[in-house]
């Protein structure tokens with residue numbers, strides 16, 4: 001697999017705040033990868049550094065083979081779409097679509113026009129008068145029609161209604177099949193976007209806690225519910241990511257595969273075994289204490305979560 005993005009030992013400090021600590025991952029060319037995690041986990045920081053908008057504190061980053069910061073050759077092949085994208089004063093959406101080809105050599109004006117129509121985007125309204133969702137549509141259109149070899153979407157659809165989000169998922173997938181490229185996307189609407197993602201990287205408190213194909217991630221955990229004592233017995237020695245208790249009942253999310261031995265034990269004890277959704281898995285990692293995960297995060301609390309601890313519940317204005 002040729003990597004489009006390679007990150008090793010990435011650290012980022014904002015004064016005394018440690019936003020990223022020793023983050024490493026690799027994203028293959030022509031992959032749609034989700035960058036997931038709770039608020040403040042470090043996703044925007046990673047994306048800003050990858051797109052050359054922020055300097056790193058230390059570490060090694062390669063985007064399409066080059067270090068992105070202040071590197072015009074690398075930035076030419078990159079489109080970063082973020083929620084608070086700035087546009088020149090008095091710009092209308094039509095101006096954005098008209099000027100984008102200056103910055104993106106693969107720009108597809110026809111696709112941009114089709115998307116504007118599908119999103120019902122008023123092209124002649126000043127950008128600053130657009131609704132929250134319409135503003136997201138502008139950013140999404142730029143990200144998709146840029147056809148940049150590396151496209152980074154940071155929570156692209158704030159304010160977008162369900163129909164528009166459906167259009168985004170469908171059109172992105174269709175366009176990606178016809179024009180494969182590397183897409184990195186952060187989102188909190190994980191279950192909605194899950195079908196789009198091939199690979200997933202989960203960040204928590206500035207460190208990486210999961211990095212795998214979506215298929216492996218889903219197969220790599222399961223839920224078990226039933227009487228608390230039986231659940232504790234069957235999961236003994238396994239890493240429990242999340243616990244919920246109600247009276248004498250307990251439901252846990254467990255890391256690892258539910259092998260034949262565990263399945264028969266669970267059946268003997270009358271426990272219910274279930275699959276875990278990507279959203280549940282990411283939430284579970286986000287509830288883990290960083291001390292338990294073995295990775296010191298910036299806000300680490302003490303004490304591991306165990307089954308007996310149920311309380312642990314485009315470039316900046318066109319550059």
Ligand SMILES: Nc1ncnc2c1ncn2[C@@H]1O[C@H](COP(=O)(O)OP(=O)(O)OP(=O)(O)O)[C@@H](O)[C@H]1O
Nearest residue numbers: 014017018019037038039040041042043044045046
């Ligand atoms: N310019 C800055 N100065 C100081 N701290 C910052 C700055 N930018 C980010 N941070 C801190 O770095 C950490 C990571 O922030 P980041 O924006 O990357 O999180 P995120 O995962 O994108 O969150 P969200 O899902 O809420 O967008 C947070 O603790 C944040 O407060």
